[in-house]
Amino acid sequence: MSKNILVVAGDGIGPEIVAEAIKVIDALQAEGAIDVQLHHALVGGAAYDEFGDPLPESTLTAAKAADAVLLGAVGGPKWEPLPIAKRPEKGLLGLRAGLELFANLRPAILYPQLADASTLKPEIVAGLDLMIVRELTGDIYFGQPRGIETLPSGERRGINTMVYTESEVERICRVAFEIAMKRNKQVCSVDKANVLECTEMWREVAIKTAANYPEITLTHMYVDNAAMQLVRAPKQFDVMVTGNIFGDILSDCASMLTGSIGMLPSASLGASGQGMYEPIHGSAPDIAGRGIANPLATILSVAMMLRYSLGAPDAAARIETAVSAVLDQGLRTADIMSAGMRQVGTVEMGDAVVAALAEAR
Numbered sequence: 479m480s481k482n483i484l485v486v487a488g489d490g491i492g493p494e495i496v497a498e499a500i501k502v503i504d505a506l507q508a509e510g511a512i513d514v515q516l517h518h519a520l521v522g523g524a525a526y527d528e529f530g531d532p533l534p535e536s537t538l539t540a541a542k543a544a545d546a547v548l549l550g551a552v553g554g555p556k557w558e559p560l561p562i563a564k565r566p567e568k569g570l571l572g573l574r575a576g577l578e579l580f581a582n583l584r585p586a587i588l589y590p591q592l593a594d595a596s597t598l599k600p601e602i603v604a605g606l607d608l609m610i611v612r613e614l615t616g617d618i619y620f621g622q623p624r625g626i627e628t629l630p631s632g633e634r635r636g637i638n639t640m641v642y643t644e645s646e647v648e649r650i651c652r653v654a655f656e657i658a659m660k661r662n663k664q665v666c667s668v669d670k671a672n673v674l675e676c677t678e679m680w681r682e683v684a685i686k687t688a689a690n691y692p693e694i695t696l697t698h699m700y701v702d703n704a705a706m707q708l709v710r711a712p713k714q715f716d717v718m719v720t721g722n723i724f725g726d727i728l729s730d731c732a733s734m735l736t737g738s739i740g741m742l743p744s745a746s747l748g749a750s751g752q753g754m755y756e757p758i759h760g761s762a763p764d765i766a767g768r769g770i771a772n773p774l775a776t777i778l779s780v781a782m783m784l785r786y787s788l789g790a791p792d793a794a795a796r797i798e799t800a801v802s803a804v805l806d807q808g809l810r811t812a813d814i815m816s817a818g819m820r821q822v823g824t825v826e827m828g829d830a831v832v833a834a835l836a837e838a839r
């Protein structure tokens with residue numbers, strides 16, 4: 479039966495990279511490898527401009543009805559003067575929360591062809607295959623109280639609150655442990671339990687939950703050390719599990735080990751099989767409209783969508799093989815360019831992946 483994909487391209491480079499991902503979907507559809515119907519909706523700045531709301535009710539309703547959502551990125555300087563409640567990013571957070579997508583999987587895998595593009599020495603990063611499991615619907619991004627208030631003195635005070643319940647921590651730890659069971663059975667829980675009570679509890683719950691997974695080796699690390707260890711010796715990690723803000727920051731950091739933030743896909747999952755799939759990067763206003771953005775993170779997000787939400791693991795593997803093939807051909811967008819390679823733009827990279835798909839059977 480045909481599956482419904484809601485496409486929300488967003489802002490900045492969002493529409494450019496999503497267009498290339500759609501080409502890949504269309505190519506698989508044309509040869510009968512998948513059976514999907516694409517629908518489109520607005521989110522972020524584009525939705526604000528049209529409806530005065532970064533997450534119109536119609537978009538959330540369409541997202542809830544879809545089997546999967548493919549998202550580009552949201553935000554940009556145009557909307558920065560707006561209060562946070564109306565900003566494009568609020569639309570994205572609303573979509574994640576509205577769909578109850580609490581588990582954000584961010585694999586940081588180094589394609590061997592990109593060893594030169596990594597910020598680390600080849601011997602430190604060769605074979606890197608790390609899974610960051612980031613909690614996505616809690617933490618300081620959602621916690622109350624929040625806001626900016628004026629004190630009696632006239633001085634303003636800004637407030638955000640880190641909040642987790644035990645059940646929120648337990649369910650994300652379970653996701654991490656289940657993933658680790660299919661990998662090397664090592665989970666590092668990242669927190670700041672030396673100074674933040676919220677994460678002191680996180681650590682306690684992680685330990686308690688791990689008792690259900692006797693084969694898992696659970697370790698703990700403070701987030702500042704984790705950031706340092708990621709760029710010192712990233713292969714010590716198999717699965718990292720952490721809260722929303724730490725995972726946001728650590729995954730941007732990890733992306734550079736693979737050559738570029740333009741290489742990292744993500745899957746956001748909830749209790750149902752439905753998911754949202756997006757590159758980990760933002761709308762890259764500095765390069766938007768120039769045709770140079772790397773579409774591979776978005777194309778690899780389609781592979782995650784086929785694997786996790788659409789029950790098409792063979793087609794997913796073909797996309798990953800096709801991406802590897804274009805890298806073998808020496809094609810590079812500007813962000814992953816290195817000596818001796820051929821620089822291509824967004825569209826040429828997408829076309830090359832589509833061409834390589836035919837061979838990747």
Ligand SMILES: NC(=O)C1=CN([C@@H]2O[C@H](COP(=O)(O)OP(=O)(O)OC[C@H]3O[C@@H](n4cnc5c(N)ncnc54)[C@H](O)[C@@H]3O)[C@@H](O)[C@H]2O)C=CC1
Nearest residue numbers: 551552553554567740759760761762763764765771772813
């Ligand atoms: N998931 C989302 O929709 C996200 C949205 N944002 C929003 O995006 C806007 C820009 O945020 P920034 O902090 O600049 O982060 P960003 O991730 O958009 O860009 C950071 C740097 O990485 C580069 N970059 C990002 N994606 C790339 C790609 N596919 N190919 C080549 N280079 C790429 C950009 O050119 C820029 O130099 C802001 O409005 C921010 O709130 C930021 C992160 C995630």
Ligand SMILES: CC(C)CC(=O)C(=O)O
Nearest residue numbers: 567568570571726758759
């Ligand atoms: C709106 C932001 C929290 C998006 C972001 O930076 C991310 O999810 O990585």
Ligand SMILES: [Mg+2]
Nearest residue numbers: 726727730758
């Ligand atoms: Mg981020």
